[in-house]
Amino acid sequence: MNLTPNFVRRRIANRPNLLKIVENISWLFLGRILHITVGLILTIWMARYLGPEQFGLLSFSTALVGLSGAFAGLGLKDIVVRDIARNPAGKEETLGTATLLLFFGGLLAYGLILGIIFLLRPDDLLAKALVAILGSATLLKASEVAAYWFESQVLSKYSVWAQVGSFFIFAAIKGILILNDAPLVAFAWATLAEAGLIALLMSTLICLRESALRRLRITIFRAKELLLDSWPLLLSSITIMIYMKIDQIMLGQMVGDEAVAIYSTAVRISEAWYFVPMMIVTSVFPAILETKRRSKAHYHQRMQDLYDLMVWLSIAVALPMSFLSTPIVTALFGEAFAASGHVLTIHIWAAVFVFLGFASSRWFLAENLQFLSFQRTALGAVVNVLLNWLTIPHYGAIGAAIATVVSQAAAGWFFDALHPVTRQMFGMKLKSMNLLRSSNQLRKIGSLSWKRRPKETKISSHD
Template sequence: MNLVPAFVRRRLAHRPNLVKILDNIGWLFLDKVLRMGVGLLVGVWIARYLGPEQFGLLNFALAFTGLFAAISGMGLQGIVVRDIVRDPQGAPLTLGTAAVLMLIGGFVSYLLILATIAYLRPDDPLARSIVAILGAIQLFKASEIAVYWFESQVQSKYTVWVQNGVFLIFAAVKVGLILSQASLTAFVWATLAEAAVVAVILLVILSWRGLNFQALQANISRAKSLLKDTWPLMLSGVAISIYMKIDQIMLGQMVGEEAVGIYSAAVRISEVWYFIPMAVVASVFPSIIEAKKRGEDEYYARLQKLFDLMVLMSLAVALPMTFFSNTVVGLLYGNAYKEAGSVLMVHIWAAVFVFLGVAGSRWIVAEGYAVIDLQRTILGAVINVALNFWLIPLFEAIGAAIATIISYAVADFLADYARKNTRRLFYMKLRSFDPTKMFRSFGWLN
């Protein structure tokens, strides 16, 4: 099934790479749009059913376990995809070794989750049990090697089939839980079951339509070479998790679960748009890497146009949401969450820096500047934590939103100026705010 319309495909018949990229983007968009639509609908229904306090506890647990996801993922995605593109013959060894590393990382991550929540919430058995259930999702991280393979082949439709099929089934399960007036814990178990089913089917699809699962290999030498490239990205991922999730955790610890519920309602609307840069960059960046082989000028010209596109798309999201935030929150969540409108009005502007950061992170991987990326990400995380300590007592959820924007701006934009190696990237991102550059043609995708 091709998602590029027939008349477009005919006009671009002489540019097969562009057709393939657009078709892959289409599948990724179909995946995320479906999740955005159904997920937001079911998520809003769950929020209304649970109320701000229980919804806040659920999101506190999700954010808390999310802090440790980078450990189980080990920063492997970009490196594995890059290595498969560069050396297709070595794919079985690369994927197999990555799977073993993520199995170990998932186990370590889960132990850390259990130990940390026991320290933070010693007198809250409900919070500890919910975190323990959701934390087990990290044990299934190794199945993502299927996602890496199909991304490297620009064939994301297979992972879309799996993830969306299971997602729709469990969306129906959660609706059933609402109608049967189930407890909060039941929704948590459903979330874990969904992750387990996706993991199993992804591996089956990989063996069926990609690499034979039995052909995967692993050895210590390849593990060492992967870890040499990925350890800075893993630490960077931990720092990213901190400045993306710490606001909800600190709100829960400093204010309470209800504040987390209000904040999470706004953040879900704000972050639902983040699939856009991820889908575009995942489909486009392999062609940008190929362009580097033909010359630096073409390579950076394409990268500049990618940044231009990121800013254009982010503004197309942020501007309307700024003016209609209260209306959107009221329609979706109801009066119990009315304070979330003001939070959304602020938080939505983080999208500008998130969109740029997604594109810039792939350049970091391609150029081998993982340590620099780690340093600037840690800086962003430290600033976010410090600002949350200052702003949450003053403005509660809105303070957390302000802290998020500033920390994203530092990590994904301003920090590029600090080093000579990345200063060119800073100026490229700065030029992308020029409105005349945002509307360039997209012929560079081929």
């Protein structure tokens, strides 16, 4: 908070709950930005060292393991956090039962992912070794209950300390591996060791911070309750991971690992910007919800302003990147990855629909339309798989990029036209794509900083 401007600090200094929330969000944002920045630098260095084929195999294995991670979590995170907040007295039973469920979830996920890699690549010993090593991290899933507890207490800084500290340590170790010409499998072991250190630190921190939680309880009845509440979130998590990872897996199987490297390199640059709309939406949406209580028309205008801003931000990133993609990729990753530039030129335009999707996802939550939110993610996943199947054999990594843009458009925009409840949002997003109209609106968006008006001032119809 010492880095916070004085006028902000004065407003929240005497509001301890708000101060705690702001500090919690700040730690999460700091951890995310550090992870993205250092992670991108490390990825560039590793890609240059490993080359397209080995880097592609590592990306393929990581994507495959990512699918198992969604299953291992069993959709429990939000349910556990919610239940602890509702019933603090039952925290030992909730956390203890969740720990056991996550352990068995990780065990089942690990067996599943081993079965899949043996089925997909029965003769590829290196791929099986990488998946076996990287997938072992799912066996540590039970340690995540510590992160659930810290989140429920608005103390995410402890999770950030453990994760960012471990990340920096093993970023340095991976750098040493590169300097010493280590084999590909060494990087997989380093990734597993990083997961192990995070699990150890999280478990230690919760024991030191909350000594009362050392005696956890497990009950069958609580396990049934948690699973009954979490299965819709489990389906949603699996759908999201399919949506995010299936293109790399299909590329690896249908074309080869080098194509995965070309595609994943473009994706890492393209998605490096995604934390920006996430931060904006997280920051401004509480103010948008506040306007809903005063005026529905004003609430919809604020949503329109937000959509306008999302479109302009995404175009501000996508347009120059369309012309500079190949020089940027070549400068960062080397000539061996030059083909990623063409993929990036297409993939970067998914940002328009991704940014709109970030904004509307909060609207779905505000309107209590979580099941519709799941349906739109499912639509995007289905479209993505079908288009990958149709385009990858003919266009390779470029086909996967086209599939991503179209599937993001289907989920983040077109889905809204299919349901009466969301049709108004579809129209608002369509308006935001009219750049002449939205440019005039953006001149008024000093309002997106949403300065608080004096109480006696009335809100005008143009606000």
